Amino acid sequence: MSPGRRLMSFRDFDWALLGMVTLLCTISVLEIYSATLHTKYIGFHTKQIYWIAGGVIAMFIFSKIDYHKLIDWVPWAFGVSLVSLVAVKLVGTKVLGARRWVKIGPMHFQPSEWVKLILILAVARYFANLGGRSLTWKDIAKSFALVGLPMMLVLVQPDMGTALTYTPILIAGLFLGGINLRQGLILMICGSFLIAGVWTSGKILKPYQKARLTSFINPDDDPKGSGYQIRQSLIAVGSGGVWGKGAAKGTQTQGDFLPIPHADFIFAAFSEEHGFVGAVFVLLLYFFILMRLIQNAQTAADLPGSLIIMGIVAVLTFQIAVNVGMVIGFMPVTGIPLPLMSYGGSSVLFTFLALGVAMNIRMRRFVN
């Protein structure tokens, strides 16, 4: 028996975090039930329960695996990820014009989801290995390549939403890994130019992608396409008022005006039925979950542990910001799910696996 095993116990498991996550998952299941009540997706809440159960089990299993081992395995996993992303492009199931899914047995997987977790580990490993010294431009370039390669593969699926979720991993790694102010500013300026260049070149972004990215500013420009989704989402959220219309009573949700109310727009459905009070409650839950994770990062035994948790925080924060921002008209429609709320096996599994890793890091905070 290793000393680590002896010192690690479920007494150190983060029960508070798990409690908040469970509460959020309960809300999620109830809202999926309500939102799918009159649609062909009826019964998805039970599926979601299975996913959550599977996720919780996976979380416990992962919380038992030493994250250092995970870091050791990461180069292999990274390689497998790249292969799977290439595979999905070649043999994946085509849904709505994009190849994102691989079918394994009866289940469909979206490799791009769990590539996220591997990327978090890889970035943490990379920056931890640098040992906290000041970053050279070469280090930065290497980190860009590390994230950029899988990102490109996801972009060509095409799945812009998931590809974008990889960027906060890199940004968090750079920020916490020791980038200095001057380098940060230069990168930001370069990034701005790059975005402007991509936008104006007219070749990289497809017109529908551009339309989706701008329609949130003025939904009436495109009332039939993504503008319609934004518009219906705003109506749903706004008409919820302070107290909401009541569970399963949202006219936008029940009348099928709100697009995909159990997945990408679940926050709109929830806000319609439970009002400002309910929405703020959920935001508060997210806030406490993130704060708890950051605390875990700070108490982690070593830098890789901290970086891994901060990478998770970065991804979750990004997803919350983009999804809720989309629902309330601050952000374009990108198809990024709301973690722990949106229906979807891949997303649930990723979140719980990530939480499992975080748990492991917390449980090992006194081990070295």
Add this chain to the structure above:
Amino acid sequence: MNFERVTRGEKLSTVKATAVQYAILALMLALTAGLWRLQVLGAENFKALAEQNRIRKVPVLAARGKLFDRENRLIVDNYPSVSCFLVREQNRNVDADLPLIARGLHLDVEQLRATLRRFRAAPGYQPIPIKQDVTADEQAFIEAHRNELPELETIEGERRLYPRDGFASHVIGYVGEVSEEDLNQTRYAAYEPGDVVGKGGIEEMYDQLLRGQDGSRDVIVDSHGREVGYLGTQHAQPGKELRLTIDNDLQRAAELALGNRNGAIVAMDPRNGEILALVSRPSFDPNAFAVRIDRSEWNKLITDPDHPLMNKAIQAQLAPGSTFKILMSVAGLQEGIAQDLKVTCSGGWGPYGFYHHCDEKHGAVDIHNAIPFSCDTYFYQLGDRLGINKIAQYATQFGYGQKTGIDLPGEQAGLMPSAQWLMKNYHRRWYPDETLDVAIGQGAVEATPLQLARIIGGIASGGHLVRPHLVFPDQLPAEFRKDLLETLPGSGEVNIPIDPENWNVITDGMAEVTQPGYFHTAGSAHLEGIDLAGKTGTAQLMSHEALGRTNKGHNTRPNVWFVGLTPRRNPELVVAVLWQNGEFSYYPARLGARVVSAYVEKQRRLAHNLMPPKTPAARPVEVGAVWTTPGATTADTARLHAGRFFVGDAGVISQSRAASLSRPASKLASPMQGRQTHLPSQLGIAVPIKPWKAN
């Protein structure tokens, strides 16, 4: 929160971790602010939008008010019909479905697209009517394609059913979809695209009353337009039924009389202005408009040189010809000129260098035979003496050159020239020679058949002129009636006293017109036993000289008129007949006579068929009588009887005393004795004794 300090090994920078925490806090606050903006500040607005999303108003169409004739016989009915609507879904593009829809509903794709374009600006929940009067097989098509074409919806309503063969079509008008130009007008402000409105005739004039108020069924729908709930129904208010002054029998008689001749007939009661019949030819079938008229049919209607859509009874402005001489006679007599005017007609007159023809050489003519002869020479001279200003003054007073104010759209005013009119419009002086043309109803004078009916009917009524109308005004709401009178300014109801002496002269002259007699212009329209008065008119389109030079084609023939009245004074009926290019004026006189006789015959028939008037029965009178047995030849049977009777309205009521004066003594009762009812009348020597005291 409790931030533990970690000291072992390389560790996360606390400053950076804190920065991340604040960044997350800021993000959460931003999102909360966004929620506040939507859910607290914008709640009302978004709630309204959500309602708009889910509630669809399915129209419930109001039945249009039916039209009845004066005896409450149905003229315009409704029949149940199914319309097809296209319901726009917000996230469904129907363009791809249009060819299929067009095929199934037998529509033109381009036409369908044009319909959709017209509704582009309408609110999304408003269904677009794409086809009225869907047939059974088209309905089956819609049912069979419910899944592929969920945007199609059928609504049951009522449609207009007009009489066949264009019966009274110019009175009724027709209905059709409101046009875009109409929608821009203020009077159509309350209408929406796709609404059915009256066009022409009573349908247009009384549209506001006839159309009723459409209701709606408010249903809850999902984003696919599927009904998932029901909120309530606002019931449609059916339109008002209207009773017209038209008499179906007389209308039919007038339609038959005019046949397919190009012209018009108006029959009016000059005592109150009720139009009993109004026909214009050629006619059209209003049923063709009830759905959506075929383009080719429409083109045929509007390019027809005889103008089927024109209501000639109120819109044909033509020279009244000799019918104008009635007005001339009124002016001449009232001014005291005509009484003493004696003229020798030698075929024309021309004091100003131009010779004006008369049709005949009438010889000695005065006012009494000038009207039946229609002697132009007489009226040239009368007109010359009166002068244009006096003529214009009288003509205007009686309503020439003004609308009558009939409750039909598009009435024309005609024209009465005068010296001022000429100066104003042509900037030259009036030459006395021109008065001669006006005096016989030519020159610039123009009138419509309805005007002539009103004017000549009014003159025959001793100067009581009425406002013609087609709808009994007592059915109309006061407000509507007021608006109607204001929007239709006409010469209206006026009294212009005519000297009774003059009145007799003119009406007697008009009665002579239809009497058989040499030079009488409408002798062939004579009706035995009917007091038909009238005046013919022939309005030449070209001068005699010009006519001689042309081929005598159809459209160079003169327009001919007849205005008939019965009885001659205080007439019950005035009929104006116009036959364009009819050539001889006794032709329309015969048509007019047919209408008049139809009227009189109906009145007589009614008088016999109706229950006797309910006047209180006269008191029975006791009479005494003596009589013999009728048919008795031998002295033996020739006995003298006597008796007393009570006689009432219905004949002998009872015998008060038995026959007492029978000689020889009546052992054998007379066979007639029990049936005294006939007896007094046979002898005719009933002597009233005293009134019977009853009650």
